[in-house]
Amino acid sequence: MGKVVLVTGVARQLGGRFVRRIQRDPDVDRVVGVDAVAPEHHLGGAEFVQADIRQSAIGRILAETGADTVVHLDVTGTPLGSGSRTSVKETNVIGTMQLLGACQKSPAVQRLVVKSSTNVYGSAPRDPAVCTETTAPKSLPSGGFAKDAVEVEGYVRGFARRRPDVAVTVLRFANILGPAADTPLASYFGLPVLPTVFGYDPRLQFVHEDDVIEVLRISSHEPRRGTLNSGTFNIAGDGVLTLSQCSRRLGRPTVPLLLPAVTWAGSLVRTLGMTDFSPEQIRLLTHGRVVDTTQMRETLGFRPKYSTAGTFADFARGRGTGLLPPEALAGAVDRIAELSLRGSGHLPTQSAN
Amino acid sequence: MADAKVIPFDDDRSRGSGGSGGNAARRRGAGSRRKGSAESVPVREVQPLPVRGAAGDDGATTPEPQGSPGARPDDAADGGLERRIAGGLAFLRRRLTGDYEVDDFGYDAELTDQVLMSMLRPVYEKYFRVEVKGVENIPAEGGALIVANHSGTLPLDGLMMQVAVHDHHPADRHLRLLAADLVFVLPVVNELARKLGHTLACAEDAERLLAQGELVGVMPEGFKGIGKPFSERYKLQRFGRGGFVSTALRQGAPIIPCSIVGAEEIYPMIGNAKTLARLLGFPYFPLTPTFPWLGPLGAVPLPTKWTIQFGEPIPTDGYPPEAAEDPMLMFNLTDQVREQIQHTLYKLLVQRRSVFF
Numbered sequence: 093m094g095k096v097v098l099v100t101g102v103a104r105q106l107g108g109r110f111v112r113r114i115q116r117d118p119d120v121d122r123v124v125g126v127d128a129v130a131p132e133h134h135l136g137g138a139e140f141v142q143a144d145i146r147q148s149a150i151g152r153i154l155a156e157t158g159a160d161t162v163v164h165l166d167v168t169g170t171p172l173g174s175g176s177r178t179s180v181k182e183t184n185v186i187g188t189m190q191l192l193g194a195c196q197k198s199p200a201v202q203r204l205v206v207k208s209s210t211n212v213y214g215s216a217p218r219d220p221a222v223c224t225e226t227t228a229p230k231s232l233p234s235g236g237f238a239k240d241a242v243e244v245e246g247y248v249r250g251f252a253r254r255r256p257d258v259a260v261t262v263l264r265f266a267n268i269l270g271p272a273a274d275t276p277l278a279s280y281f282g283l284p285v286l287p288t289v290f291g292y293d294p295r296l297q298f299v300h301e302d303d304v305i306e307v308l309r310i311s312s313h314e315p316r317r318g319t320l321n322s323g324t325f326n327i328a329g330d331g332v333l334t335l336s337q338c339s340r341r342l343g344r345p346t347v348p349l350l351l352p353a354v355t356w357a358g359s360l361v362r363t364l365g366m367t368d369f370s371p372e373q374i375r376l377l378t379h380g381r382v383v384d385t386t387q388m389r390e391t392l393g394f395r396p397k398y399s400t401a402g403t404f405a406d407f408a409r410g411r412g413t414g415l416l417p418p419e420a421l422a423g424a425v426d427r428i429a430e431l432s433l434r435g436s437g438h439l440p441t442q443s444a445n
Numbered sequence: 446m447a448d449a450k451v452i453p454f455d456d457d458r459s460r461g462s463g464g465s466g467g468n469a470a471r472r473r474g475a476g477s478r479r480k481g482s483a484e485s486v487p488v489r490e491v492q493p494l495p496v497r498g499a500a501g502d503d504g505a506t507t508p509e510p511q512g513s514p515g516a517r518p519d520d521a522a523d524g525g526l527e528r529r530i531a532g533g534l535a536f537l538r539r540r541l542t543g544d545y546e547v548d549d550f551g552y553d554a555e556l557t558d559q560v561l562m563s564m565l566r567p568v569y570e571k572y573f574r575v576e577v578k579g580v581e582n583i584p585a586e587g588g589a590l591i592v593a594n595h596s597g598t599l600p601l602d603g604l605m606m607q608v609a610v611h612d613h614h615p616a617d618r619h620l621r622l623l624a625a626d627l628v629f630v631l632p633v634v635n636e637l638a639r640k641l642g643h644t645l646a647c648a649e650d651a652e653r654l655l656a657q658g659e660l661v662g663v664m665p666e667g668f669k670g671i672g673k674p675f676s677e678r679y680k681l682q683r684f685g686r687g688g689f690v691s692t693a694l695r696q697g698a699p700i701i702p703c704s705i706v707g708a709e710e711i712y713p714m715i716g717n718a719k720t721l722a723r724l725l726g727f728p729y730f731p732l733t734p735t736f737p738w739l740g741p742l743g744a745v746p747l748p749t750k751w752t753i754q755f756g757e758p759i760p761t762d763g764y765p766p767e768a769a770e771d772p773m774l775m776f777n778l779t780d781q782v783r784e785q786i787q788h789t790l791y792k793l794l795v796q797r798r799s800v801f802f
Contacts, residue, residue, distance in 0.1 A: 217629035220649035221550045227649070291632025293639065295551045332549050340543030351632065379629075382549050419543035425538040432530050 094121030096200075097312060098159035100145055100191065101207075102135060102165030103127035105272055108306065109164065112136035113305050114312065124157050126150065128183070130430050131171060137327035146186035151194035151342035154201070161203040161312050162195055164188065167244050169209075169237035169370070170276055177236075184240035185247075192251040194259070205261045205311045206248050210297075211238035211324060212264060215375040221295075224263075224384040225324050236372045245324075259322040261311040266383060267376075269403050270301030271410030276373055284415060286339050287357075290348035294335050294380025297328040301399035302405060307394050319393030326383040329400040335377060338404060340425070343421075351378065452728070540797040551639030552621070561641055562611055568601075569608040572748055573707060577609045582701055585616035588655035589758065590660040590693045592782050593703035594681055594790060595670035598712035598731045600624070601746065602705045606662060607641070609753050621654050622662040623647075627728070648692050655696040662703075664688050665779075672729035674717070678709035679794060681787045687779035690761075694769040694778075697762035702782050704789040707751030710800050712736065749800050752793050756785055 097114055101107040102125030115136050117121050123138040125131070130142055139157075143149045145166060155161070166187055170345050171180045188206075195201045213219065214229040223229075233239045245262055252260040267277045280286070315321040339346045349357070358374050388394050398406065413419075528623035536559060539545050547553045569575050583589060591608060601624050610620040629635040644650045646663060654661045664670065669682040693700050717733030735743035758784060768774055 153468065216634065218626045218645065220647050220653075221644045222650070222653060224649075289632070291634075291636055293551070293636045295547070295549075295639070332547055334547055334551060336551075337543040337545070337547070340541060378552075418544075421541045422538050425534055425541065429531060429534040432534070433527065 094119050095161055095313075096124070096157055096159045097161045097163060098124045098126060098154065098157060099163045099165060100126045100187075101140075101164070101168065102138075102140065103129045103131040103172055104165070104168065104439055105133065105274055106268070107131075107165045107300065108133040108135060109301070110163070110305050110308050111138045114163075114309055117309065117313070119313070122157070124159060124229075126153060127166070128333070144183075145191050146182055148190060148194075150190055151197060154194045154198045158200045159198075160200050162191070162201055163205045163207075163308060163312050164191055165207045165308075167207050167241060168211075169211075169240075170274075177319060180237075181240055185243050188244045188247050192247055196251060196255055201255075201258055202267070203259045203261075203312060204248070204251070205263065205308060207308070208243065208245055208262050208264045208324075209237070209241045210266050210328070210381060211372060211376075212241045212245060212265045213381055213383065214238060215294075215372070215379045215381050217379050218241045219379075219381075221327070222382050222384050225326055225387055233372060233429045236370045238372045259403070261322050262324040263307060263311060264324065264326045264383070265304060266297040266299045266326070266381075266400075268301060268304055268409040269298045273407065273408060277376075278369070280373070281338065281342060281344070281407070282375075282411065284344065286335075286342075286344050286346045288346045288348050289336055289351050289354050289374070289378045292351075292378045292380075294377055295382050296335060296338065296376075296380055296400075297332055297382055298400045298403040298407070299328050299396065300403040303327070303329065303396040303398055303403075306397070307388075308391070310392065316393060320391050321393075323387075323391065325388045325392050326385050327388055327394075327396075328383050328385050329396050329403050330385070330396050331400045332382055333400050333404055335380070340406050341404060341418060342411065343417040345414075345416055354378075432434065470737070479781045498637050540584050547640075550621070550642065550644045550654070552619075553640040554619070554642075555639050556613075557619070557642060561637070562608060565604055566612070569605055569612075571749040572746075573601075573605060573608060573711075575605055575707075575751040575753055577613050577753050577755075577784045579757075580609070581757050582755045582757055583610065583614055583618065583660065584699065584758070585614075585618070586658065587659045588698040589660050589701055590651075590655065590689060590698050591620065591660065591701045591755070592689060592786070593662065593664050593705055594679075594786055595664035595666040596673070596678065596705070597708035597746075598671060598714050598733070599746070600628075600664075600671060601711065602708035603643075603662065603664060604641075605708070605751060606703065606705065606753060610660065610662075618660045620662045621659045623651055623664075623669060648688055651689070651692045652696055655692065661698075665689050668728040672714070672717070672731070673734055675709075675713040675715055677753045679790050681704075681783055681790070684779050684783050687775045690778045690782070693761045693767040694764055694775075695766075699758035699762075700778070700782055701758045702756040702785045702789070704754045704756065704786050704793060705751065706754075706790060706793040706797060707749040707800075709747035710749045713747070747801075750797075750802055754789055754793060756789055758792035759785075 097120055099107060099111050102111050107125070107127070111123055111125050112135065113140055114120055125135050125138050125140045126145065131140065141153050158163050167184050168180065176320055195204060212229070213223045213227060214231050214233045216231045218230040220227060233242060239296065248260060248262055252258070255263055268275055269278055311321045336346070354374055358371065424435040461564065545555050593602070596602060607620045607622060610618055619642060621642045624638055624643045626645060628638050628643065629645055644654070651661055651663065665684040666682040667685060673682060712731060712733045714731045714733055716733055718730040722728065722730035733743065737743055
């Protein structure tokens with residue numbers, strides 16, 4: 093008898109992709125997708141049950157399907173369609189509580205995978221440069237998605253204590269990017285001119301959507317030989333990009349603004365409801381965050397296909413060129429180089445300045 | 446010479462012979478070592494800058510990495526100039542297109558080597574005329590922890606130590622400094638510090654760097670050292686809680702004591718406006734004979750003559766793994782390092798002819 097996988101949050105693009113992917117796995121019999129709204133994308137023939145995980149109906153679904161693996165992807169920072177921050181928070185926190193309660197009641201559940209975020213480390217100048225899974229944040233996230241993620245992880249830990257027979261995996265993803273990503277950071281990089289915080293050049297880490305799907309798949313199956321897939325893992329691509337590198341690679345100019353101005357503008361934009369430029373987003377773009385992925389490599393046995401730079405390159409390809417395309421700049425410099433070589437280098441002043 | 450009360454410990458004969466440099470190597474040092482340092486020091490004094498041309502820093506860079514504006518025109522042959530322009534343009538191209546690497550800590554090796562170091566070097570060579578001794582005590586490879594005294598109101602001593610290691614070490618090592626958290630709160634400063642390879646002074650970061658085999662620099666006196674009044678110059682403050690020792694013990698990295706003379710006098714701090722400091726969120730607000738009375742002009746440091754001496758490494762790999770948890774050993778090692786630095790400081794002070802020359 094194969095596995096029955098229940099996936100929450102399938103109306104989102106990432107959930108949809110994961111459902112389609114895990115269905116192709118030979119030892120998976122049945123995939124049940126759950127979300128409060130019907131997905132716009134197809135689910136590759138997987139069953140879809142429209143249910144709000146904030147309601148107790150999820151318990152019935154879990155009992156009826158007899159799911160042995162639960163993949164909880166409905167922990168997100170942005171509302172789907174037109175939702176408010178309150179409903180997102182409720183889905184994240186109350187939804188997780190309901191789902192965990194249902195899992196606790198269901199004897200069939202053997203494996204729980206929860207999507208979390210490296211947001212739980214917060215972003216502060218007093219943090220160590222590289223966070224490991226055990227690093228305690230110096231300043232706990234005070235609100236927003238980061239706080240949701242912290243609370244969700246707390247409930248998941250409680251569940252793991254009460255049901256020691258269930259293998260629980262918490263995956264803390266760095267910023268997810270990809271050609272089709274719809275995260276707040278992706279929309280930030282979509283702006284024609286990137287507002288940045290003056291005097292700060294944050295270090296960022298990205299993880300590619302393909303790698304996200306793959307690591308979710310690995311952790312929802314039995315662990316391979318020599319690996320262990322229960323526990324908490326940071327998931328991020330290798331290496332680091334600074335925001336200035338990102339903007340140059342994208343070809344989008346930056347506008348440095350003073351930190352108070354950015355905070356003020358962010359809250360103004362939020363009040364007007366234009367975009368979700370949350371305070372934690374501003375903190376990330378001020379101080380940056382880098383996580384250690386040794387556990388992911390050595391314990392989980394997962395090697396991401398895309399590095400941080402590779403992920404960003406793939407993302408940039410899907411975005412089109414900005415106002416200052418890097419190729420054009422490179423071409424301009426090459427032309428100057430040609431000129432100066434032809435002028436046999438008598439005027440050094442025109443060079444690097 | 447208006448110096449602090451100097452308590453000479455051993456051979457007073459070296460007092461008169463200011464020029465004989467590192468001849469007064471540590472008494473308990475092995476004889477062979479003493480000879481080595483005595484021989485190599487004069488060589489270092491004569492050749493101003495042996496490193497730059499010799500070793501191409503990061504394989505990736507094109508022929509002449511000194512193509513940036515700060516380059517000195519000493520080898521300005523025609524071909525050299527052309528190459529430099531080409532190198533500079535290649536550098537510009539990489540910077541503009543974002544095609545460069547930074548490590549997990551945000552250390553931008555290329556920018557540091559080609560721009561930031563070139564900006565610091567005139568200060569190092571021309572303004573403070575830093576004399577470096579005992580650079581051979583820094584191992585050519587593997588992790589090591591350089592522990593130095595801290596002084597001067599502004600942490601210029603750390604930067605000068607970084608230039609000293611960068612320009613004088615034959616293996617072309619880069620010093621990764623551990624900086625106070627205030628550095629990473631301030632805008633611009635934090636950006637530059639990260640790009641220069643500095644990181645927050647915490648055990649996690651220090652251990653990670655040492656485990657990577659980096660050369661880590663730490664100034665355990667912290668704000669107590671850098672913000673002490675002028676009357677207490679060259680008196681080492683408490684060495685924090687000795688965290689640097691347990692970090693080194695855990696990684697088995699040798700501790701290299703480093704004494705910096707000259708930094709104490711760049712901003713003679715005669716007063717501390719504590720209320721103003723609290724208002725601004727700084728640990729101290731210095732009042733010097735010139736600052737803040739002369740405005741920005743008062744913030745120009747005095748052109749003192751510096752000496753940076755790297756002492757003999759104290760090995761830490763001979764201890765059992767649980768040694769890092771042994772407070773007694775930790776205190777003993779901390780005291781040993783502290784005394785060695787203090788001792789060398791006094792000795793260098795005795796040899797110093799004047800504060801400014």
